[in-house]
Structures are given as C-alpha cells and as structure tokens.
Amino acid sequence: MPPRPRRRPSDRTTRARLASVLALCLVAVGSTSTLPPASAHEGAADPAHAYYGILGANALDLTTLTGTGVTAVSLEVGWDRLEPQRGRVDPVYAAQVAGRAEQIRAAGLDVILDAGLQYPPSWVFDVGGDTRFVNQYGDVWQGQVGARVPDAVFNPRVRRAQNRYLHRLSAVLDDGPIAAIRVGGLWYNELHYPPATVGDHRNSLWAFSPTAQAQSPVPGYRPGQGTTEETAAFLTWYLEEINDYGMWQLRHYRRAFGWRPTLQLLLPGWGVRPGDVDKAVAGGLRGATRGELTGALNEGLDWAGLLPRAATVRGHNEAYTTWVDAADQGTDPVYESPVRHLVRLAEPLGLPVAGENTGTNSPEEMQRSVDRVHELGLTGLVWMNAAQLQDGRWATLDDYRRLLAP
Template sequence: MRFRALGAGLAGVLLLAGAACPSYADPAPVEPAWGVVDSACAPDRLAAQRGAGLSVAVVDAHWDRLQPRPGAFEPAAAAGLAARVTRCLDAGMRVVLGSGAQYPPSWVRDLPDALLRDQHGGVARTGGVDLVFAAAPRAALDDYLTRLVAAVPATRLTGVRVGTSAAGEIGYPGPHESGYGVTSWWAFGAPAQTGRDLAPGQQPSPLPGWAPGSAQWEGRAVTAVDAGRWFGWYSGALVEALAAQARVLRGAGFAGEVHLPVPGRGVLPADRSVAVGSLLDGHGDRDGSLHRGLDHVAAMPGIAAAVPGPVVVDLTSVDDATAVRARALDPPEDTCRPEDPAVALDPTVRVERWSNLRFARAQAARAGLPVVGENPGPPGETTGGAADSDQEAEQVRRAPGYARNCGLAAFTLAFEEDLHTPRSGVTLADYVAAMLRT
C-alpha cells in the first residue's frame, strides 16, 4: 500500500484547448521519459535531475492540509502547493499533480455514510472513505477538486491523478482490512445497498441485502449469473467513480490528462470464472484483486469508454514481487512480448505465470489506452513494496528495463527522496545508469 505520492512520466505532444501541452499519448514512444515520484521541487535537486536527463516531476497534493475545514482552501497551504508546482514547471519539468483525494480531512470522515463498510458492518483499518457510492463525501470531493484546479497553474500541468482507494489508486480496500478480521466486500453502506443518498451516476446493488457466498437471496437460489452480475456492478462502480472525478476536473477547466493509477493485474479470467461459479465465497481470489474490485479485463475498455479524455493508465507494478517470481521461472515470464494483447485472454495460455505488469499492460493495449508506470518502492514500507519484492537498489536497476521492454511512454521512480539521502543506498547516478542501459 502506498502512502507516499505516486507518479508518472511523459512523451509526445498533444494540442489541448488550442495550446501545445505536454502529453503521454504518443502510441509508440522510442524511449520512455524518466522522472521521479513525490518531488520536492527543490532547486538543487531539480538542477541535478534535469542535468541527468529527467523531465518529469510528480507532486502530490493533500486534501487534509488544503481543506482542513469545509469551505475555502487554507491560504498558506494552497500558496505552498502552487509555489512548489511552479518551481518544477519553471525548471522545465513536466508535472503530474496527485489530487490527494486519498488524504481526506477529518470532517469528511464525519459526513453521512462516509466510511466504507463491509458485509459485516466493519470499516477498513486504513480509513478508506466511500468515494464510490456515498453522495456526501463525493460532493465534498467534487468541491475540493474544483478548488484544487483553481489553486495551481492548471493550464501548465501535464496531468492530474485520481483514484478511489486509501493508496490513491483504483480499488476498494483489501479483503482483510476490516477490524473484524474477516474477508470483506466493501459495498454495504446504505447508499450502495438501498440507493439512499447514492452518488450521482451510480446504481444500487442489483441484489440488495445479498452477501457474497450466500446461496439464497429473497427466498430463491442464487446462480453464477447472479454472482457475476453482482461482481460486475461492484467492479464497474469503480470505473464510474473515476469518470465522475474526471468530469469534475473537466468542468473546472482542466483540459490536460487524467491519470489513473492501476495496481496489480486484477482478477484473471479463469479465476473470475471460478469465483462467480462459487458465488464469490472466496474461491478464485488469488491475490485479493477480487475483493478490491480489480477486473482489468473489463475495466480497461470501461475506462476508455467512460472517462473523458485524454486519459492515461499508470501501472504501479513495475518490478514488483510478481516480476521477481516470474523471472525465476524456466522460461522466464516477466517481460512483455508483442503477442501479449492477442493471447492474454486465451484460456490455454498460463497468464498466472506472468508478472502483474505484463498482464495489465496487455489489457491496456487491448483497450487502446496510453500507459506509463512506476515501481512499488522499497519493501517493508507502506509504499507497495512487498516483503518478497526486490530491494530498492535492485528496483532502481531493473525497473527502467521493464519500462522500456513493455513500451511504457514514461517511467517514474519511487521515490525522489531516496535518490538524495545516503541512508537509502541508491543515488541519482544509479538511476541514470539504469536509464542508459540498453
């Protein structure tokens, strides 16, 4: 799970609102653009990074700092964010702004139906706010995003990131994040179940009151078709939530790219069949994707159709733990191949052996979506790096190669701070060496 800011890179030029704006939309970049995640936009660091060939800075906003009370932004926090973004822009960096929706202020958590709830009434220990179904926190977010666009030099930004989870990515909390210690599904607040105070654009449960795994609903047997319809609603609501945030940004006058951070590979097609056949009782959930609502096979085309463009997918799994496992196989299955989009849904192909990046990249390609990426960050921290991920120095060495191999338009390294502090054991020179390696 990531709590430090997340990022993306840049390639190409797109004409937006009558002016030349930087873009990630080049479908066939010769070489990824390189950047860093969570940039401080400090002048000395910017000079070093620009001199080394980096061109992208990811700057993260924080909702709780900008709007600690309902209403207008905190002036000092807004001015500080604008100054930080401007320093990066004036240094020649292309900036992607993390919206900071994953940091809701305490007053938002106190709004009606604000907390995500599972089928047992539990709430997520990570404190996730229901930005998918609940109208009150969604309205607060809409107001925040509108003010955010006004507070920064938005016409100079390359992109703005949106998400639904406490990590700033697409998805619900994990299956074991309830305080009850049970396997959780996260669509059991009143708005999702009854339609009361439901966020605009969403639909209530197609099987109100039904909990996954139950064989009966309203006096009749539940079928696999029912379970598949429920899961399609559950996962599809995430796409609509992202589209709603994008629509607010467009309404506020932001014409640049909307970036969607996408974790993992999502539920695999064979696992989804097992899951719905067992009425979502827990079978087929290989890595928690099912309970998080991550169905990249369906979501990528949904994103392409529903999210007002330009839109860019940011794959946050470049050299994650699945890459470590996949490259240890014989033959290795960690690198992308030209035929992947055509064969990724072939039931005879063992895609469970592929790395997360490889499978997710194939789904984005099938949907025609531009893709950038980033590494998970150091293992053992609340960043996304698992215990069996590569150590950070190895991620710095390997991730740029994966980005180049998979045809990503850009790659940003998590995190900038680690390139400028001795205790991390990695340096800007290490990153540049990996960038230049063929």
C-alpha cells in the same frame, strides 16, 4: 510542504505472499488461456520519447536533477490542508502549493499533480449518508494516513465534495500548466476498495453499508450464501461500481483541469485475470479461488471491464500500474506481470500504459523497470520515491541517471 508518510499495500511482504499464491495457482490450474502472447502488443509507444519522473518530490532539491534524464516530478497536495473547513481554502497553504508548482516549472521540469484525495479533511465524513466502507462482517474501514479514505464509490455526497475541491485546487494552480494528474481517489490515491484482509477477517467485500446495500441488485446477499445467479449479480455490480467511480474521476478531472494534462489512472496490484470471476461465482464467493486469494476481486481490480470505458474519455489518458517492478510468474495472461497484462489489455484500445515501482527497490529492480519502458513501449516511468533515491539502501539517483543516459 513536508512529504506525507506513505506505505504501499504492495510492500515486500505482500508481494512475496502474492507470488506464493500465484505459484500455487499455477500448479493447481495450469495454463489454459488462448489469448495471444504479450509480445504481439509490444512497442506501443516510442521509448525514446518516454517521460521519467520522481514521486515524493515536495522537499526535493530540484538542482540535483540536472543532467539526470528526469523530466518530471510530483507535486503532492493534501485535501485536508487546502480545504480544512468546508468551502474555505487555506490561503497560506494554497500559496505554498502554487509556489512549488512554479519552482518545478522554473527548473525545466513537468508537474505531475497528486491532488491528495487520499488525505480527506475530517468534515468529509460528516457530509451525510454512510461515508465509510463496511464489509460483510460489519467492519468499518478506518485506515492509516493515506488510506483513511471516505466511501466515494457508493456515496454521491462524498463525490460532490471531491468535485468542488478539485475545482478549488484547479483555481489555485491556474497560473501554469499541469503535465499529468494522478487519478485514483481511494487509498494511496489508487483505484481500489480496501484490502481483503482486516484483522482476523478474510475475503472482505466492501459493499455492506446501508448506503451501499440500498443500491445493491441483491440487497441482503452475503458471500457464501444465496444462489449462483445472486452471487453473479452481486459480483458484477461490485466491480462495476468501482469502475464507475474511476470513470467519474476521469470526467471530473477533465472538467476541473481541462484537456491538456495526461490523466494517469492508477491501477494497483495484480488485477483480475481471465477466469477469476467465473471461478469465484462458481465457488460462491467463499474466498477460495485465485482471484479472491490474491485480493484482486475483493479490491475491485477489474481492468478488463474498466479500460474499454476509459479509452472513450477525451484527452490523453494512461492506464498506469503502480507495480511496474513486479516479476512475471509465467507467460500465460493469468501469471504475467501487471504491466505486461495492462499492455495486453490497453494496446488494442489505443490506450497508452505507464507506471511506477512499489518502493524500496534494488538497482536490479530499477533496471527491470526501465527495461520495460523499452520492451513494452511504455509512455513513462515515475520512480517511487525521492527520499529512497537519496537513502543509500535502495536504488539511487545515480543508478537512475546511468539507466536514463542516452
């Protein structure tokens, strides 16, 4: 099973742009939060018992991990490969998946499953209703490999197809334990809408297909138009809908795979921060406020709304950042790094936090990521990815080994 090509939306260009936006916002609005400092929430877990993993490990020689301190590796599956025809599992590919899972366990490592909902088979786009996201400009989201995802937020037929697939995958992997499962379901298997910018269009909001509009509390509303009340109703609904999909996944992964695996709820980007929603509503969703300029509102990164709900799902679940290497832009909750902000939100709920880096990271950024396991009490760190660790241009497996040494 060769690894899929994978690019992160939070690559170096995007990270630099976001840092610039945040710096401008810091100058413009200052620091006004009254929340306690993040240090009040540090030490939520015992770093001596944290897990350390590697992503993109399908082709990795597992013997190279002996003595490194790595305890888990990912098993990436493609929905399109396992179920290329609706309701029919490819037996050859299924045997490959089950065999790789057994190899990982035989090497004394834990299996972190990526079910591959971000690699949908072509037939999913024909299940009925609008199966693609549409923004207010009429752009239909297509995306590249790993981001070419159907609209499971607003289309229940897509969700039903995903649910059946998860049960089929569970049956394939029924011979051994899965330690953790990556949960997100949308592009790059993270929980967020498509990006705010598509082509020449900025400030995209992805709830304008006929299927989505039929569910809107203000059908026909367009950003920049309507009353303040209509804008607030639309944005509240827009954020709640993607959080509902996140909750749907947590429940249905549990039904398919049981209570044992840790469910890692993949939360990308910077996230919606205090004041973002109110400012965007007051500005009429015209794309000029901080939460819109960073793309957090457009992508639906409402962690403050999601995590209290996620904490109610039975089993071990984690708030999981895919940007653990991000530098703090300030000490205020608006400008602290995503992982620090997730700890601030999750710790009072008793919800653990773990994460991964964005990729193409330096040894210094790897050091920062590992340090945060200890500083913030993270339950785990999974490195993105195996190929980059062996490439020589970025942080290496030897760097990882040195940092994980007792």
